[in-house]
Every structure is written in structure tokens, then in C-alpha cells.
Amino acid sequence: MRLLTHNMLSSNIKGVTNGFPLLIEVEKVVEKQVDFNEDFLRNMFPKIEWKALVEASRTMGYTELPENAESSMLDSDEFLRKFHHALIELHLEEGALVCPETGRKFPVNKGIPNMLLHEDEV
Amino acid sequence: MVGSCSSCKSGTTLQWAPGHPTFISRVQIIGRNEPVVQVLSSAGSDWTKDFGTGIRIRKRRYITAVSGSGGGRRMRTTVNAAATETLQKGIAEFYDESSGIWENIWGDHMHHGFYEPDSSVSLSDHRSAQIRMIEEALRFASVSDDPMQKPGQIVDVGCGIGGSSRYLARKYEARSQGITLSPVQAQRAQALAAAQGLDDKVSFQVADALNQPFQDGQFDLVWSMESGEHMPDKSKFVNELARVAAPGGTIIIVTWCHRNLSPTEESLRPEEKELLNKICDAFYLPAWCSTADYVKLLESLSLQDIKAADWSAYVAPFWPAVIKSALTWKGIASLLRSGKSNVLYNPINRIFSFILFLVVYVVLFAWILGWKTIKGALAMPFMIEGYKKGLIKFAIITCRKPVS
Numbered sequence: 414m415r416l417l418t419h420n421m422l423s424s425n426i427k428g429v430t431n432g433f434p435l436l437i438e439v440e441k442v443v444e445k446q447v448d449f450n451e452d453f454l455r456n457m458f459p460k461i462e463w464k465a466l467v468e469a470s471r472t473m474g475y476t477e478l479p480e481n482a483e484s485s486m487l488d489s490d491e492f493l494r495k496f497h498h499a500l501i502e503l504h505l506e507e508g509a510l511v512c513p514e515t516g517r518k519f520p521v522n523k524g525i526p527n528m529l530l531h532e533d534e535v
Numbered sequence: 536m537v538g539s540c541s542s543c544k545s546g547t548t549l550q551w552a553p554g555h556p557t558f559i560s561r562v563q564i565i566g567r568n569e570p571v572v573q574v575l576s577s578a579g580s581d582w583t584k585d586f587g588t589g590i591r592i593r594k595r596r597y598i599t600a601v602s603g604s605g606g607g608r609r610m611r612t613t614v615n616a617a618a619t620e621t622l623q624k625g626i627a628e629f630y631d632e633s634s635g636i637w638e639n640i641w642g643d644h645m646h647h648g649f650y651e652p653d654s655s656v657s658l659s660d661h662r663s664a665q666i667r668m669i670e671e672a673l674r675f676a677s678v679s680d681d682p683m684q685k686p687g688q689i690v691d692v693g694c695g696i697g698g699s700s701r702y703l704a705r706k707y708e709a710r711s712q713g714i715t716l717s718p719v720q721a722q723r724a725q726a727l728a729a730a731q732g733l734d735d736k737v738s739f740q741v742a743d744a745l746n747q748p749f750q751d752g753q754f755d756l757v758w759s760m761e762s763g764e765h766m767p768d769k770s771k772f773v774n775e776l777a778r779v780a781a782p783g784g785t786i787i788i789v790t791w792c793h794r795n796l797s798p799t800e801e802s803l804r805p806e807e808k809e810l811l812n813k814i815c816d817a818f819y820l821p822a823w824c825s826t827a828d829y830v831k832l833l834e835s836l837s838l839q840d841i842k843a844a845d846w847s848a849y850v851a852p853f854w855p856a857v858i859k860s861a862l863t864w865k866g867i868a869s870l871l872r873s874g875k876s877n878v879l880y881n882p883i884n885r886i887f888s889f890i891l892f893l894v895v896y897v898v899l900f901a902w903i904l905g906w907k908t909i910k911g912a913l914a915m916p917f918m919i920e921g922y923k924k925g926l927i928k929f930a931i932i933t934c935r936k937p938v939s
Binding site for chain 2: 414415417418421422423424425433445447450453456457460501519522523524525526527528529530532535
């Protein structure tokens, strides 16, 4: 699971007011090289919750992303590469996503998160 | 309170309280100002079967509303979460078991092809027919190709092994999220995406379509290709589709429905229900609804540009083709053709070995592929019967979420 996906997932457990962003528990991180696509990054940038991305990437062991970001920074090649790396190239292979309010863990196995809720969480 | 849950036999009078659990299926409201109900019958329909073990388990029904004060009025009830969880497990295991076989013979699209009515098709035409189904659905819903208006984020609800997700992501150069109950499918879907260089464009999660793990308004295109049949709560299913759709986004549902009821009908005829039950059992489907029911649900959510159509005529060649492909399954067919042994040149030996082979084939098939897959395969003629009788409809329903 890459952080681009993490940026879209939220916990919908009954009673939770804000299930986003999910905290990350890391067991295994893998870095996979992906071709750099500037247009894609520019298109994605306005849709990304930046704080969530920074937090998540730090949990995954990548500390290069700036705390805050504005669209003007997209002109910097260096910034784009860091953005690309954090968003697309970091993979959580094994671990869990954690609901920020209830602490409930959604397991991630072989890169696939399991977001199924239990009977009492619906 | 008069009477109690465990003694809900006919004739018992209960004081109703909201959420009061009962094991009854028909009640009569006898109080006018107070909600006092009399149990008319404790019918066996409170039981369901655990799809995995076959053990009967009790469904608990809750009185959710009291309507009218006449006799014999049916209470609106909800099937509780335990029954739903066993259905989910059954669905997941069915697809865990059978996805690989399907992919081997049919490829990565697990849906009907779109054919010219009354055409005869060969096995090689089916893949392009499946692609055509996707394109026709997009056209029906008027999804734009225009770079400024085409979808940027897509959700594939009930994504199978990701055929649609990958196709749509490629077509619109968009990002696609797929959700499925089957971990095996999710893994396979991601592997195929990686192999096709789409690893950064599509991703898959194990998740429930009735509780999608996404925030509101994320997706420009909400795609449900032949997954609606599996949803035990159609209202919740449609609600979730609408919730995750972005303002101005498009929702496309392609699904199996039963025929619309006439204004005087309260339900399908008994023999129709019987046929559907056989199919439900084999394919892990909950109760069916009609196309009109879907339209009503979309209308109730104030969605716009609602369109619906019956595409049964365009999918008619599909099930016969699936049956044929199962009977001429590659490995077995090639084994028969190989003619390795001289023994087979003798006609008597041929007949004998053919019969023996059939028996071995069925037993082996069931053992290797699993009973769930066999059950599914054996139900295919019922689908054909359902279509022929006008009971089963292949429906498309599309709409748009308002912008404001």
C-alpha cells in the first residue's frame, strides 16, 4: 500500500467522527522504483492532504518532506522528487492502519489493507 | 410486557418497544393508540444457512416500524449483522476459490459481454464483448472523454481481479481504487496491475461495499459492474455509492435484477422465487430486487439524470458460452485429444474410457476446484432459464450526483 492510497482511506467505524488520517504501524516497508511523472504529481498535489502525507512518510522512515507545502514548490525539481518518492515509491508491505479515534487496527498483508469492519463496528 | 422473545408462539400478545427483538415474521397490530402486536406466525423463514458449514443459524429480526392498524400487516424487519457476516464469508471464499479458474479461461474481466442480439459468437469473441460492455456502459452514462471533464478518480466497487479498474485507469489516465471482499482477488488484481505497469495508477483493498473505507465525495466515477447482486442491503449499497461520489460525479451500476413487479403485485410468484433461490444458494447472492427498486433508491437520494435500461437481449449468448467453456476445459480437452494410448483406437475402449473419464472428470473437478466452484457451475442453466422466462434482467442504472 502506497501513501497515495493511505491519503484516501479512512475509518468508518460506527461512532467515529473523524476517521482520517489513519495512523500507520510499520512492520515492513519496501521501496519500489517508479518512473517519475511530473504531470501526474501536479494533478495530484491539490487533492493530497499534505499533513497526513508528511506524518505517514515519517512513520515509514522518510523524513525529507517539508512540514508545509504550497503549489509554488512544484516548480522545484528537488521537491517534486521528494513528493514522488513519498507518495508513490514507499510501500507498506506488512503492518497495520490504525483508527485515530478507536485504536482499532486494520491489518496490511502483502501490501493489501483489509478494511472490513466487524459486526459490532457497523 | 406480555409474553417474551423466547415464547413467541402464535397468539402471544407482546407490548412492542422499538428494537425489541423477535423471532416472528408476521404480526398483527391490534392496539390503535398503543403499539400492541399479536404474533400471527413464527415462520421458518427466520432461519438461514451458514454458507460455509451448512449449519442452520437463526436470523434475528427487529421490529423497525409499525405501519397501519389493520390485520396481518407485515412488519418491516432488518436481517441482523450475523447473517450478513456469513454471507460475506461465503462470497469471499467463493471468489478466493474460483477466481483463478475463471481467469484461466476467460481472462481478467469477470462480467458479461455485450453482444449484438441473436448473434452467434465463438469463444474468441468474448473478450472483446466484455470490453464492449464497459464502453457501452460508459456511453450510456455519458461519461466524457474530454480531458477537462473525464474522471480523475475512480472507484471500482466489487472489483474482482481488477479488470475494470485497469481498463478505466488506462482509458482515462486516471487513478482507480478497487474494493473486494476476497483477499485472493485483491492480491491477484495488484499483481496484474504491477505486471501491466499500472502499479501507481490502481490500488486494491479488501473492504466492504456497504462500508467503503473512503471519505465522502472522493470519486468522479463510481463503478459497480456486476457486484450489486451480492449486496444484502441494497439501500445501504446505493447510499455508499452516492456518499463516495464527488459532486458532479457519475454512478454506474450494472447488475442482475428480477423483473419489475406490476402495480398489483406484492412479490414474485412462488415458482419464480424458487428459481432465484437456487441461483442465490450457488452464487452466494442475497435477495434480489428489481430495476425499479434501484431507480427508487437513487431518486430518494436526490440524484440526477437517472437512467435505466434492460440489456438482457445484449447478454444472451454469455451463459451458454460459459457452460461450453467449462465443458471444454483446456486441460481435460487436450488430454482427450492427445490420443497417447493405442488402446483408444478400439471403439469399445473409447466409449468405456469416455464414461470413466467423465466420472473421473466430475470428481476431480470437484476435488481440485472446490465444491463452491462446482455449485456455481451447476447453477448456470438456472441463469439461462431465468433469462428465458423474463424473470432475470441484466440491468444498467446510471445517474449523476448534483454539483452543489
